[in-house]
Amino acid sequence: MKHTKKLITLAVVTLASFNALSGTGSDADTVFYGGTIVTVSDKQPEVTGLAIRDGSIMAVGDQAGILQEYVGANTRLVNLNGRTVMPGFVEPHLHISATALSDYVMLNLSSFELPYDSIDTIISKLRGHIAKLPAGEWVIGFGVDPARTQPFMAELTADELDKASTTNPIFVFNQSGHIAYVNHKAMEVAGIKEDTPNPGNGGVYVRDAQGKLTGVLNEFPAFAAFARQMKPTSSEAIVDAYMKTVKSMAATGITTSSEMGLGAFMPVEVEHAMVQKLSHQADFPIRVRGYYWGISLNDKVAMVKPNEGDDKFRMIGVKYIADGSTQGLTAALSQPYNYPKGTANRGALDWEDEKLYSTAKPYFDQGWQISVHSNGDRAIGQALDVYALLQKDQPKSADRRLRIEHFTTATEKEIDQTQKLRVVPSMTIGHVGFWGEIFHNHLLGPERADRIDPGASLAKRGIRFSYHSDSPVSPFGPLQYISTGATRLWQTPPRQVLGPKQRVAVDQAIKAVTLDAAYAMFMEHKAGSLEPGKWADLIILDQNPRNTNPSKIPDIKVLETWVNGKPVFVANELP
Ligand SMILES: [Zn+2]
Secondary structure, three states, X not given: OHHHHHHHHHHHHHHHHHHHHOOOOOOOOEEEEOOEEEOOOOOOOEEOEEXXXXXXXXXXXXXXXXXXXXXXXXXXXXXXOOOEEEEOEEEOOOOHHHHHHHHHHOEEOOOOOOOOEEHHHHXXXXXXXXXXXXXXXXXXXXXXXXXXXXXXXXXXXXXXXXXXXXXXXXXXXXXXXXXXEEOHHHHHHHOOOOOOOOOEOOEEEEEOOOOOEEEEEEOHHHOHHHHOOOOOOOHXXXXXXXXXXXXXXXXXXXXXXXEEEEOOOOOHHHHHHHHHHHOOOOOOOOEEEEEEXXXXXXXXXXXXXXXXXXXXXEEEEEEEEOOOXXXXXXXXXXXXXXXXXOOOOOOOOOOOHHHHHHHHHHHHHHOXXXXXXXXXXXXXXXXXXXXXXXXXXXXOOOOOOOEEEEOOOOOHHHHHHHXXXXXXXXXXXXXXXXXXXXXXXXXXXXXXXXXXXXXXXXXXXXXXXXXXXXXXXXXXXXXXXXXXXXXXXOOOOOOOEOOHHHOOOHHHHHHOOOHHHHHHOOOOOOOOOOOOOOEOOEEEEOOOHHHOOHHHHHHOOEXXXXXXXEEEEEOOOOO
């Protein structure tokens, strides 16, 4: 009798859990079984069966139950053969247009391989490129980074660039996008003379001790005079590059990406119309959440309404930039950089507090999510002060999720305020991997470097945070971000752990590229975990990252990427 009762109880529990998890009792389009389903739901982190229908998840659970309950005559059965399904990755901070331009339109000088390029190598790459161009045509390059160049911190000055050409104007973006290098011809064409004043809003035409222009430009306002002289890229070339970019993003498992600066490289309405059109093409693989590039907005720009759009493409925010790049020594720190020795440089703020507040306020009041790029602790403090003012009159229940991008050198003081104001930080975890050794040994010193991208400090307080690439600043590929967040290994040999105390558990790092990244973009009710009612945005991996040595997670292969219940990427060679 006792035995029977136990059996009945078990059956009831099983049925009850199915009723709770399932929508209707009808047949699934597709059922996954025969492997591991990593749900990113604390309720049941791993299951063995998943049923989807009409682009949504019907049920997750034990495969026997799923197979019994949801398989009908037309259901496609996917036997995972031991592979792993997990939610598609959400990329909360990436510049799709800038990545498309830097990867496919500009001369790409970026390298994340070792050893680093020397200035001579960069000049000879430029020469090779210029040899194929008509005289006088602009040369636009991307991805030079003195912190990752030999010799260390060698700067690409106008004098150096003149060695590549004195007749073609040259403009090369730093890897961070916040600094650029031009030759003398470019300054002549752009009309920048020794007595030209700096353009404001953080824009600087850098001058040497004698007051002479060096050819180094800081921040976007300083790029404008040059951009005006460049021939616009054809829309066909941009569309082609854009499609290639989103397809390669899907191949790394990204199912939703932000566009973190609509209007940064193209007229804002033109870019909006392009993304609107492309994102609804049948071959456009991913979902996009858009943020306007704040300084491109003015009364004449025809903006859409906050949250206007659909599941595929929706505009949600306005983004501002409070400081520069930490590896570029332009991020606004409270204490001076450690390089060069004895320097008083602690970077610069792009805005005065009041100006940033009054510029962002109308958009905040309209209902836009505000996002501020702040790398240095001084800039993070500024963004937080502005956010405190913006939210001053908000009801306690208001869920505005104001974002801070990068959050690189946040101290416990800023983290306190982040928690109090319910601000959502997102971190460029590639800073740890690609620049960790440089921050530690040269630019910040061990103490400050060890706690950049302070994931563990945030997790301890229950603050939801995300990891991102900020591509083209660092390469996209969320499996790498998980690995770096969990190991904090820097890339340069001998590889070391940058601040072991800030390592996070693999599950936490997974959340930072799925559920909590979705939270940063108001999508957590539909994306970021595999739960009934959510979108069937998922990936199939050859290994389960939860059972993989964290340093080996980047070697895991993305075999398939599905968006809205359909495959949008399938790897060529299935093992
Ligand atoms: Zn960015």
